[in-house]
Amino acid sequence: xxxxxxxxxxxxxxxxxxxxxxxxxxxxxxxxxxxxxxxxxxxxxxxxxxxxxxxxxxxxxxxxxxxxxxxxxxxxxxxxxxxxxxxxxxxxxxxxxxxxxxxxxxxxxxxxxxxxxxxxxxxxxxxxxxxxxxxxxxxxxxxxxxxxxxxxxxxxxxxxxxxxxxxxxxxxxxxxxxxxxxxxxxxxxxxxxxxxxxxxxxxxxxxxxxxxxxxxxxxxxxxxxxxxxxxxxxxxxxxxxxxxxxxxxxxxxxxxxxxxxxxxxxxxxxxxxxxxxxxxxxxxxxxxxxxxxxxxxxxxxxxxxxxxxxxxxxxxxxxx
Numbered sequence: 485x486x487x488x489x490x491x492x493x494x495x496x497x498x499x500x501x502x503x504x505x506x507x508x509x510x511x512x513x514x515x516x517x518x519x520x521x522x523x524x525x526x527x528x529x530x531x532x533x534x535x536x537x538x539x540x541x542x543x544x545x546x547x548x549x550x551x552x553x554x555x556x557x558x559x560x561x562x563x564x565x566x567x568x569x570x571x572x573x574x575x576x577x578x579x580x581x582x583x584x585x586x587x588x589x590x591x592x593x594x595x596x597x598x599x600x601x602x603x604x605x606x607x608x609x610x611x612x613x614x615x616x617x618x619x620x621x622x623x624x625x626x627x628x629x630x631x632x633x634x635x636x637x638x639x640x641x642x643x644x645x646x647x648x649x650x651x652x653x654x655x656x657x658x659x660x661x662x663x664x665x666x667x668x669x670x671x672x673x674x675x676x677x678x679x680x681x682x683x684x685x686x687x688x689x690x691x692x693x694x695x696x697x698x699x700x701x702x703x704x705x706x707x708x709x710x711x712x713x714x715x716x717x718x719x720x721x722x723x724x725x726x727x728x729x730x731x732x733x734x735x736x737x738x739x740x741x742x743x744x745x746x747x748x749x750x751x752x753x754x755x756x757x758x759x760x761x762x763x764x765x766x767x768x769x770x771x772x773x774x775x776x777x778x779x780x781x782x783x784x785x786x787x788x789x790x791x792x793x794x795x796x797x798x799x800x801x802x803x804x
Contacts, residue, residue: 491580508537508752510744513549513560516638517668518694520565522772523742523764525783527564529791531755536804545640545721550574554583556747562759566743567593569736571640573718575743585756586743589763593694593738595643596703598689600679604702607684612704615686616659623684624661631662635671635687646716646731653732661686672777675699692770694777706734755773761801768794 510531514524516791528539542560544552550571552560568575578584597612604610607620614620615634624632634651637644644665651663671687673697678685679699689695689703707713710733717725742759749756768790775786791798 488643490505508535508755509539510537510562510748510752510755511540511542511558511560512562512564513552514541514543514545515563515565515640516543516547517565517641518777519692519769520775521771521783522786524562524564526764526772526787527562527742527759527762528791529787530758530798530801533788533791533800535754535758537752537755545638546571546574547640550578550584553555553745554578554581556583558747558751561745561748566616566741567643568739570646570738571604573642573720577621577720581630583746584743585746585749587762589761590741591764591766591769593690593692593740593766594703595688595690595735595738596706597647597683597686597704598684598695598701600659600675601700601702602679602682603684604704610705612654612656612706614704615661616654616656618660619682620684621660624686626678626683626685629662631660633664634661634671634683635674635685636665637688638667639665642718643688643690645718645729646735649716649726649729649731652726652728654722672698675701692766692768692773694773696770697774698778704747707732709736711736714724757803758801763801763802 501760508531511528512524514521524541528541531537531539544560549560549563553563566575575584575586579586599609609620609621614631621632621798624634626633634656636647636651648663651661674685675687675695676699689701695701713730713733715730717729719725722728742762744756744759772786772790775781777785
């Protein structure tokens with residue numbers, strides 16, 4: 485009897501060790517913008533709470549995340565917020581190469597440039613070209629250097645490169661606009677501060693995003709998207725990307741989805757099956773981002789709150 489008991493215990497210990505060794509694991513990149521952080525935490529919560537898997541969230545810009553996925557060594561295996569065509573300089577390389585898989589289930593994104601509603605009304609601003617008027621440039625000059633500050637995105641963002649080219653090709657650079665790169669949190673604080681102080685400020689904006697719940701802002705009009713007026717070359721493709729790019733029309737609407745390393749398919753097939761079913765809406769992402777950015781809640785808590793409110797959706801992702 486003692487021998488049978490010892491054998492049974494040994495079997496349980498061995499099974500437990502086996503389950504630990506072969507548990508579903510994944511390292512998810514966090515490129516830093518609020519929506520991506522929120523989605524990364526939602527993916528993590530589903531995997532850990534619903535699947536019993538293990539997740540590590542790894543911060544890094546797009547170059548770092550895609551580079552790690554391409555190396556297929558497990559450093560980072562997921563990009564939670566792939567904006568296309570913004571990030572095509574990466575995906576056009578990795579997808580055909582076979583190291584990256586993109587979800588077929590996307591949500592829609594809209595990119596543009598915003599000012600506060602109060603500033604727009606005060607200065608009669610409706611178009612991107614209004615930012616180049618001398619009195620508007622002067623109103624956006626907070627440091628007295630004669631140039632109007634215009635936030636174009638953060639370092640490492642493909643969209644920031646596009647915006648830098650647009651500032652030039654919309655002739656705003658010649659008009660005295662100064663493109664500024666900084667972390668998104670810095671931009672959010674500057675937007676709120678400029679409204680509080682009644683100052684002028686322009687910034688790259690997009691939907692979904694928490695900014696629409698944070699402040700009364702308006703997206704400016706641009707020339708309709710025209711592929712002939714939209715030749716963007718990213719630094720990864722050409723060292724002379726700025727010189728060889730020309731962008732003078734609005735961005736096309738974006739398809740946004742998650743992407744993962746194909747090496748994950750053999751290592752964690754259940755997680756890959758979940759990724760294939762995962763889908764959010766723009767409203768979902770805006771709510772998540774608002775709770776994180778405006779309400780200052782922990783992204784992991786926000787993710788679990790969303791899960792509790794959308795149990796049927798989560799169960800659908802998991803095939804339950």
